Structure formats: C-alpha cells, structure tokens
Amino acid sequence: MLFTVKRTLLFFIFLLCINMSGCKDKQATVTAAYENNGGPAYGDTLVEGSIGEPSTLIYMLAHDQPSHEVAGLIFNGLVKYDTDLSIIGDLAESWDISNDGRVITFHLRKGVKWADGVEFTADDVMFGYKTIIDEKTPTAYREDFLQVKKAEVLDKYTLRVAYEKPFATALIAWGSIIVLPRHLLEGKDITKTEFARNPIGLGPYKLSKWTSGQELVLDSYKDYFEGRPYINRYIYRIIPDIATMFLELQAGGLDMMNLTPLQYTKQTETGFFKTNFQKFRHPQFVYTYMGFNLRHPLFEDKRVRQAIAYAVDKNEIVDIVLFGLGSPATGPYVPNTWPYNPDVKEYEYNPEKARQLLKEAGWADTDGDGLMDKDGKPFRFTILTNMGNNLRINTATIIQWRLAKIGIEVEIRTLEWSTFINEFIDKRRFEAVILGWGISPDPDQYDIWHSSKTREKEHNFITYKNSEVDELVEIGRRTFDIEERKKAYFRMQEILAEDVPYIFLYVPDATPIVHARFKGIKPSPIGITYNLHKWYVPKRLQRNGLEP
Amino acid sequence: MPIYFAKRFLEMIPTIFGVTLISFFIIHLAPGKPTDILAEMNPKITPEARERLEKMYNLDKPIIVQYGLWLKRIVKLDFGESFSTDRRPVMQKIWDKEKPLIERRLFVTFIINLLSLIIILIIAIPVGISSATRRNSIFDRITTVSVFIGFAMPSFWLALLLMMLFGVHLHWLPISQLKSMHYDSLSMVGKVWDLTKHLILPVFVSAFNGLAYDSRFMRSSMLEIIRQDFVTVARAKGLPEREVIYRHAFMNALLPIITLIGLSIGGLIGGSVIFENIFGIPGMGQLFYMSVMTRDYPMVMCILTIGAFLTLLGNMLADIGYMFADPRIRAG
Numbered sequence: 086m087l088f089t090v091k092r093t094l095l096f097f098i099f100l101l102c103i104n105m106s107g108c109k110d111k112q113a114t115v116t117a118a119y120e121n122n123g124g125p126a127y128g129d130t131l132v133e134g135s136i137g138e139p140s141t142l143i144y145m146l147a148h149d150q151p152s153h154e155v156a157g158l159i160f161n162g163l164v165k166y167d168t169d170l171s172i173i174g175d176l177a178e179s180w181d182i183s184n185d186g187r188v189i190t191f192h193l194r195k196g197v198k199w200a201d202g203v204e205f206t207a208d209d210v211m212f213g214y215k216t217i218i219d220e221k222t223p224t225a226y227r228e229d230f231l232q233v234k235k236a237e238v239l240d241k242y243t244l245r246v247a248y249e250k251p252f253a254t255a256l257i258a259w260g261s262i263i264v265l266p267r268h269l270l271e272g273k274d275i276t277k278t279e280f281a282r283n284p285i286g287l288g289p290y291k292l293s294k295w296t297s298g299q300e301l302v303l304d305s306y307k308d309y310f311e312g313r314p315y316i317n318r319y320i321y322r323i324i325p326d327i328a329t330m331f332l333e334l335q336a337g338g339l340d341m342m343n344l345t346p347l348q349y350t351k352q353t354e355t356g357f358f359k360t361n362f363q364k365f366r367h368p369q370f371v372y373t374y375m376g377f378n379l380r381h382p383l384f385e386d387k388r389v390r391q392a393i394a395y396a397v398d399k400n401e402i403v404d405i406v407l408f409g410l411g412s413p414a415t416g417p418y419v420p421n422t423w424p425y426n427p428d429v430k431e432y433e434y435n436p437e438k439a440r441q442l443l444k445e446a447g448w449a450d451t452d453g454d455g456l457m458d459k460d461g462k463p464f465r466f467t468i469l470t471n472m473g474n475n476l477r478i479n480t481a482t483i484i485q486w487r488l489a490k491i492g493i494e495v496e497i498r499t500l501e502w503s504t505f506i507n508e509f510i511d512k513r514r515f516e517a518v519i520l521g522w523g524i525s526p527d528p529d530q531y532d533i534w535h536s537s538k539t540r541e542k543e544h545n546f547i548t549y550k551n552s553e554v555d556e557l558v559e560i561g562r563r564t565f566d567i568e569e570r571k572k573a574y575f576r577m578q579e580i581l582a583e584d585v586p587y588i589f590l591y592v593p594d595a596t597p598i599v600h601a602r603f604k605g606i607k608p609s610p611i612g613i614t615y616n617l618h619k620w621y622v623p624k625r626l627q628r629n630g631l632e633p
Numbered sequence: 634m635p636i637y638f639a640k641r642f643l644e645m646i647p648t649i650f651g652v653t654l655i656s657f658f659i660i661h662l663a664p665g666k667p668t669d670i671l672a673e674m675n676p677k678i679t680p681e682a683r684e685r686l687e688k689m690y691n692l693d694k695p696i697i698v699q700y701g702l703w704l705k706r707i708v709k710l711d712f713g714e715s716f717s718t719d720r721r722p723v724m725q726k727i728w729d730k731e732k733p734l735i736e737r738r739l740f741v742t743f744i745i746n747l748l749s750l751i752i753i754l755i756i757a758i759p760v761g762i763s764s765a766t767r768r769n770s771i772f773d774r775i776t777t778v779s780v781f782i783g784f785a786m787p788s789f790w791l792a793l794l795l796m797m798l799f800g801v802h803l804h805w806l807p808i809s810q811l812k813s814m815h816y817d818s819l820s821m822v823g824k825v826w827d828l829t830k831h832l833i834l835p836v837f838v839s840a841f842n843g844l845a846y847d848s849r850f851m852r853s854s855m856l857e858i859i860r861q862d863f864v865t866v867a868r869a870k871g872l873p874e875r876e877v878i879y880r881h882a883f884m885n886a887l888l889p890i891i892t893l894i895g896l897s898i899g900g901l902i903g904g905s906v907i908f909e910n911i912f913g914i915p916g917m918g919q920l921f922y923m924s925v926m927t928r929d930y931p932m933v934m935c936i937l938t939i940g941a942f943l944t945l946l947g948n949m950l951a952d953i954g955y956m957f958a959d960p961r962i963r964a965g
Contacts, residue, residue, distance in 0.1 A: 130814075132814070140717050140718040140719045141718045141719050146718055147718055148718060149718070152718070220685070223685075223686055223689060223718075224682075225682055227682060228682070276720050277720065281719060282719070296732075296736055296915075297726075297729070297732075297736065297738070297915055298738065298913075298914075298915020298916075298919060298920075299736075299810055299811065299812070299913075299915055300810075300814070320814060322810070322913075323913065323915075324809050324810070324913040325910045325913060325919065326789075326809075326910050326911045326913065328793055328911075329793070329796065329808060329809050329911055329912065329913060330809075332793070332796045332797060332800055332801055332808050332809075333800075333808050333809055335801045336800045336801045336804065336807075336808050338807070338808060338809070501664065501665075502665070503663075503664045503665020503666070503928070504664035504665065506665075507664050507665060507666075508664060542683060
C-alpha cells in the first residue's frame with residue numbers, strides 16, 4: 086500500500102516536471118512573440134477594467150472619473166494639455182490672445198465631422214458655452230465660464246471670447262467640456278436627453294453599446310480628424326471589486342487596469358506578468374496632506390506646526406503606506422511639473438529640532454508624564470479622516486506614533502464622508518485632518534489658499550490668511566505669461582513651506598498595467614492614455630478579430 | 634375566504650405606509666446629501682453651485698414636505714427620477730423595458746436568488762431529514778460540521794478562492810459578470826450556455842451560505858415531528874420505518890418550509906450586496922449599495938418600498954399556503 090502511494094506521488098512529481106518544463110518553453114516563445122514588433126496595424130480590442138460605471142457621457146454634467154474617462158474618448162476640446170503640461174490645440178488649430186490678455190480668438194480646424202457626418206463649427210462651441218452658463222444645467226464647472234463677458238461667433242471657424250479681467254485658466258477651460266453638437270441638442274432639455282447614454286461625438290471612438298452594470302463598447306471612429314485609431318474596439322468593463330478585477334486580468338478577461346500598490350509591488354512580480362504585461366508608473370494629480378485648524382489655539386503658533394512637520398517622516402510614510410509608489414510632497418504641486426518649486430524649505434525628519442521648536446513655543450514636559458504641556462494642559466489633539474480610506478488611516482497611525490515620540494498625544498477618528506464634511510469640516514469642528522486634493526494641471530489654487538474663501542462650504546476651511554499669498558494667487562490667475570506665473574507660484578510655495586498651514590505629505594503614483602501585445606504607448610507626466618488612438622497591436626499578435 | 638384575502642390585503646396598506654414613513658425619515662436623517670458626492674473635494678465647485686443643485690432636488694424644503702411630495706407621486710405608482718447624474722426614472726433603472734430581460738437588474742437578481750433557493754431546498758431538505766432520522770450518527774455530525782463551515786465562511790472569500798481555481802488556474806468558468814464579450818455573436822444555445830457558465834459560481838456561493846440555515850431548520854422540524862404520538866402510533870401499528878418517516882413524518886415536517894419560502898419572497902429581489910459586487914453582477918444589490926453611498930434617495934426609497942411590499946405579500950402567501958396545507962389551521 087505504502088509502495089503504491091509512493092509510486093503515485095512519484096508519478097505526480099514526474100507529471101509536474103513535464104508540465105513545468107512545458108510552461109517554460111511556452112513562456113520563452115511568448116516573450117519572443119511579444120518582442121517582435123511588426124509595426125502599426127489596424128485591429129484587435131482593448132478591454133479596460135473599472136470599478137465604477139459612468140453616469141452620463143455629457144462631459145459637463147458628469148462629476149465622476151469613469152464618466153470623464155469614457156466621454157474623453159468620444160469628445161475632444163478646443164485645446165488640451167501636451168505631455169509637458171503646456172497647452173496645445175486640439176479642435177482649435179490656433180488661437181490669439183490680445184495684448185491685455187482679455188480677449189481670446191480661437192481658429193477652429195476645418196472639415197472636422199461629428200460621427201453622424203455633420204461638420205463641426207464654431208456654433209457647436211457657442212452652443213456648449215450657452216448650455217454651461219444656463220442656470221438650468223446642473224453642472225459644477227460653470228464658474229470658469231461665468232468669467233466670460235462676451236462670446237461671439239465671427240464665422241464658421243472663428244470664435245471670440247472676451248473676459249472682464251485676464252484669467253489664466255480661461256484657455257484650458259475650453260476643453261472637451263464645452264464641445265456639444267448643436268444640431269442634435271438644440272432646444273432639448275439636457276438633463277433628460279437620450280444623448281447622455283447614446284452620444285454622437287467627434288473623438289477617436291464612438292459608443293456602440295452600453296449595458297448597465299456590465300460594459301460600454303466603443304468602436305473606432307474611422308473619420309477621426311487625427312486619423313483612424315489603430316485599435317478597432319475599446320471595451321470599458323465594470324467590475325466593482327478590485328480583487329476580482331485582478332483575477333480577470335490573469336484569466337485574460339482584461340487587457341488593462343490600475344493596480345493597487347500591493348498588486349504592483351508584490352503580486353505582479355511573477356514570470357507570468359513579466360512576460361504578458363507591461364507596467365507603468367506616473368504621478369497622479371492629487372496630493373494628501375495633514376491640515377491644521379488655524380483658528381484652534383493649539384496651532385496658532387507657526388513654530389508648533391513646524392515642530393510637527395519636523396517630527397513626521399514623509400519618506401517613511403511613502404515607503405510604508407504606498408509601498409514606495411509615490412513621492413513626498415513639499416507643496417501643493419506635483420513634482421517635476423512646471424509650477425513645482427524644488428527648492429523650498431524642507432522638513433527632513435528631526436525630532437530634536439521638533440522638541441526645540443516646541444520649547445521655544447512654551448511647551449515642556451513639566452510633570453514628567455512624557456507629554457508636553459503648557460499652562461497645565463497636555464498637548465493632545467485628534468486627527469480626523471474619512472472612513473474607508475486605508476491609505477489615510479495608515480498615514481494617521483504612523484504620524485500618531487511619530488508624534489508620541491516628541492511628547493504629543495494624538496487620537497485618530499475616522500468618519501463617514503458626508504458626516505465628516507457636513508458636521509466637522511463645514512462647522513470647523515476639527516483640530517487636524519488628513520485629506521487630499523485633486524489638482525488640475527493648471528496651478529491656479531485660488532479657492533484653496535485665498536483668505537476670501539473661508540466661508541462655510543468653501544475650500545479654505547483651515548482659515549489660512551496670508552496677504553502675500555492672497556496677492557500671489559491673484560497675480561497667478563491674471564496673466565498668461567508662464568514665466569510670470571511660475572515666479573508667483575514659486576514664491577507662494579516658499580511661503581507655504583515656511584507657514585506650514587498643511588503638512589504636505591505625498592503625491593501617490595498611478596500604476597496602470599497593459600497587456601504586452603499593445604505597442605505605441607508613450608508614458609508621460611499626464612499618464613499613458615492621452616494617445617490611445619495611436620496604440621496598436623502588430624498584425625501577428627492580434628487576438629480579438631472583431632471587426633466593428 | 635375571499636373576504637379574508639381582501640381583509641389581509643387591505644391590512645397591508647397601513648403597514649407599507651408606516652414602513653415608507655420610517656425609511657424616508659431614517660435615510661434623510663443620515664448625514665450627507667446627494668450633492669456632497671458631486672462636490673467631493675473638488676476645488677472648482679462653489680457654494681452657490683451647490684445651493685442650486687440642492688434646490689433642484691427640493692432638498693432645501695423641510696423633510697415633511699419632501700415626504701409629502703414623494704407620497705403624492707407614489708400613489709400614482711411613480712417612483713420619480715434618480716438623483717444620480719443620469720437622472721433616469723427609478724423604475725427604468727431596475728426594469729428597463731427596452732432592454733432584453735437579462736439586462737434588467739430586477740430580473741437578474743430574481744433569477745439568481747430563485748436558482749439558489751431551489752438548490753438550497755433540493756439539498757437542505759434531504760440533508761435535514763437524514764440528519765434528524767440518524768441523529769448523532771456519523772452522517773449527522775459530518776453534515777452538521779460542514780453546513781456550519783459553509784455558514785461561517787465569508788462568502789467574498791469563498792468566491793475569490795473559487796474564481797482563482799476555476800477561472801485563473803483551470804480556465805473552466807468565467808470569473809465575473811453575466812455574459813462574455815462575444816455574447817451577441819452567439820447562437821441561442823450558445824447564449825444559454827454562456828449565461829449558465831457565468832451563473833454557476835454566483836449561484837453556488839449564494840446557495841452555500843443559505844444551506845446551513847435551512848438544513849438545520851429542516852432537521853429540528855423533523856426531530857420535533859418524530860417525537861410526536863402519531864409517529865409512535867404509526868410505528869406501533871407495525872408500519873415499516875421507511876413509510877413512517879417518508880409518508881407520515883415527512884409531510885408534517887415540511888409545513889414550516891412554507892413559512893421559510895414565504896419569507897424568502899421579499900429577499901428574492903433584495904440581492905446580495907456582497908456577492909453581486911464581487912462577481913460584478915448588475916443586479917439589485919449592487920444598485921442598492923451604489924444608491925445608498927451616493928444618497929440617491931428616490932432610488933433607495935423605491936427599492937425599500939418594493940422590498941417591504943414583497944415581504945408582506947410573502948407573509949400573506951405563507952399564511953394562505955398554511956391554510957391549504959394544514960387542516961388544523963383551516964378548522965381553527
């Protein structure tokens with residue numbers, strides 16, 4: 086009996102060996118196959134996974150990322166960001182800005198057609214503009230367009246907009262958000278139209294089928310003005326669970342998804358992934374910070390805030406919380422972008438300095454309990470953050486541990502998002518918070534730092550007031566001259582670094598993964614999908630032969 | 634008899650009214666508004682823009698007025714429009730008449746729950762009966778332990794393990810969603826086969842968890858019956874054990890199952906938030922979860938109201954079922 090068991094076991098081991106060697110050979114050939122680049126060819130399908138479903142494909146009505154991602158493939162704007170974050174023409178061939186910076190004249194491309202064959206003209210842009218400033222349109226992006234004093238169509242391909250004051254973010258505002266087909270939407274209620282789920286666009290892809298809760302199928306638009314996209318079909322699959330999505334990727338049900346830090350650093354470091362997939366990494370346009378309630382007596386003194394900054398080790402937080410997939414932040418901008426100032430005061434980890442600063446501010450451990458105190462009160466405060474965001478909760482925990490070392494006791498409280506905003510942020514009932522901001526590539530942050538933006542529901546909820554910063558954010562948004570703007574924002578970052586209203590913690594990286602058969606991907610600071618219409622699969626590697 | 638039904642039916646109305654009143658107040662009491670999500674830490678949104686949005690949704694009115702407005706629509710069976718950015722009618726989101734059956738959320742959840750209920754009953758009844766008749770035997774113990782393991786096992790974990798085994802390693806079954814990408818190009822038979830393959834794991838996972846409860850329920854019901862006098866009488870008469878159990882005891886032990894099925898009717902459309910999310914199945918559970926998270930009040934109210942109605946209906950049907958099945962109740 087024992088003998089049989091042994092023999093069976095041996096047999097299995099034998100089988101396993103055959104199997105493994107078989108796999109190895111197969112893998113080797115596969116690698117070779119993916120490396121062999123046959124040049125651009127039309128065909129194949131790209132399947133991307135997303136945890137959320139778009140809600141509407143009318144860009145100006147959407148407030149969620151999935152909607153913007155898909156609508157971004159169906160619509161184009163007059164202008165767009167280039168890979169170095171400068172602004173380049175998209176549907177606009179060129180534009181002139183008057184000398185005083187108040188009038189922009191757009192010259193549109195000629196011969197661009199909507200997917201139904203009608204020509205795109207300045208009237209479409211005008212229609213988009215009228216729609217967005219209409220009171221009845223439920224959009225959150227009206228603000229930029231309310232600054233427009235007058236907009237007029239000069240001819241079929243020319244549009245002129247005039248502003249009250251020069252407004253730096255004016256130009257980029259004329260992106261995909263404003264372009265709508267007038268001939269299909271005029272006179273219709275934009276909130277009720279079928280167009281939201283069945284749009285006609287002029288971008289590289291057009292929607293062919295939307296199955297709620299499952300997928301959106303987009304086919305390439307052959308008459309796209311920048312040339313027919315190589316990949317015939319793009320499918321946006323909705324899989325709400327990130328673990329399931331990762332399994333789908335392995336099983337071949339997906340070609341592309343965003344990895345979590347754990348998946349990026351550990352789970353995809355196998356031979357299988359190295360052969361079959363390509364991973365990318367670029368900074369996201371968001372940052373996480375710890376903000377102080379500056380009206381709270383504990384944090385009125387700048388030295389106290391600086392002391393806390395010295396006591397927190399940002400590199401440690403990036404290493405532990407993000408598995409190293411991010412960079413420490415020194416200000417409200419993404420490193421290596423043009424507004425980012427690399428030479429501001431940095432608070433490298435230094436508990437000695439922290440203690441000394443606290444001492445200068447009048448804090449000392451007089452009763453020997455290990456906690457700093459002043460006027461008989463120990464240094465204690467609570468960090469609030471939102472429930473469910475483990476990155477922020479872990480960050481808070483590390484900060485709690487580091488601050489305990491310099492004699493500050495921190496409590497952490499997590500709150501459900503709406504409660505957090507309505508009951509604590511809006512009512513200013515907080516001492517410190519850990520939160521994040523999504524930032525646009527344009528550096529204007531008037532709403533966050535200007536001292537006039539401190540009313541309820543406004544974004545300067547920490548009540549930061551600095552007259553020089555007020556002036557600098559004004560200057561920054563009133564000129565188109567990049568050098569001048571750069572000067573203002575560089576100075577602003579210096580002041581913020583000195584004042585420490587926030588401790589800028591980190592800028593996380595986005596970590597997309599794409600199947601190895603896709604070529605033509607050019608990573609850039611704005612991500613990888615900006616040139617999706619130029620991606621291709623060499624003929625020999627094409628897998629899904631679905632013709633649109 | 635018809636008078637009794639009518640009475641029971643009318644009695645449901647105040648109950649439904651109470652349920653909606655309480656639900657409406659509770660979901661509005663929860664902090665946050667639908668407009669918060671739109672404005673989530675987006676520096677481009679001004680307080681004025683937010684106010685305008687609130688006005689549009691009538692959120693600036695007192696809550697009792699809002700309930701009045703909702704009720705006014707509901708008596709005409711109009712559940713209103715969703716607060717999410719697509720602003721589609723709520724009913725269209727759960728039962729889109731223009732789409733094939735399999736793309737309607739209510740239908741998807743109903744089919745999965747129905748299949749899993751059938752599987753549960755097919756397995757739980759014999760397992761429960763056998764454990765009861767062979768009480769404390771090895772079989773009883775093994776089934777007890779295994780159904781409890783099934784009950785205790787987190788369904789999301791089991792689901793992921795099964796996906797890894799059947800989807801990634803063996804490539805036998807698809808991992809998520811209801812249909813393959815090439816579904817539209819399949820023949821009728823191919824479509825049915827494709828759907829079946831997609832349904833195997835979700836139905837199995839949802840049945841696996843429910844198995845424990847129902848089989849234990851069946852077991853205890855059976856145990857109670859075989860202790861009764863009429864079973865002793867049947868045995869004393871000299872009937873073979875098979876006949877005693879499967880003819881006399883079994884039919885009686887089945888009675889409580891009617892209650893069980895009645896109670897499940899409300900749950901048939903409820904859908905499980907957990908497994909619908911894990912398997913990416915576009916059903917009611919997923920919709921309900923998303924609606925709660927975005928404070929989509931009309932959507933949440935619609936699902937709760939339908940759920941309450943079906944639960945009450947299920948109770949009523951169970952009572953009626955009892956009347957037919959059990960002469961003792963009919964007489965009383």
